[in-house]
Amino acid sequence: MTEANSHITCPHCGTELPAGSTVCTNCGKPLPERKWYSLKGLNAAEIFLLILGSLMLLIGLVAV
Numbered sequence: 001m002t003e004a005n006s007h008i009t010c011p012h013c014g015t016e017l018p019a020g021s022t023v024c025t026n027c028g029k030p031l032p033e034r035k036w037y038s039l040k041g042l043n044a045a046e047i048f049l050l051i052l053g054s055l056m057l058l059i060g061l062v063a064v
């Protein structure tokens with residue numbers, strides 16, 4: 001368990017692959033980039049707050 005975060009799971013077939021893989025060795029489908037995983041690491045609430053925050057900023061700019 002030295003590199004727990006160095007494994008990714010194929011979203012298509014669920015096979016565990018070493019981090020950095022670009023194509024699944026089992027189903028051959030391309031894997032999403034790391035950004036996708038970091039985004040998934042965010043809570044839904046955190047993403048909601050981010051969107052809400054930018055919306056409030058926009059409304060504030062329009063209102064003035």
Ligand SMILES: [Zn+2]
Pocket residue numbers: 010011012013014015024025026027028029
């Ligand atoms: Zn796969």
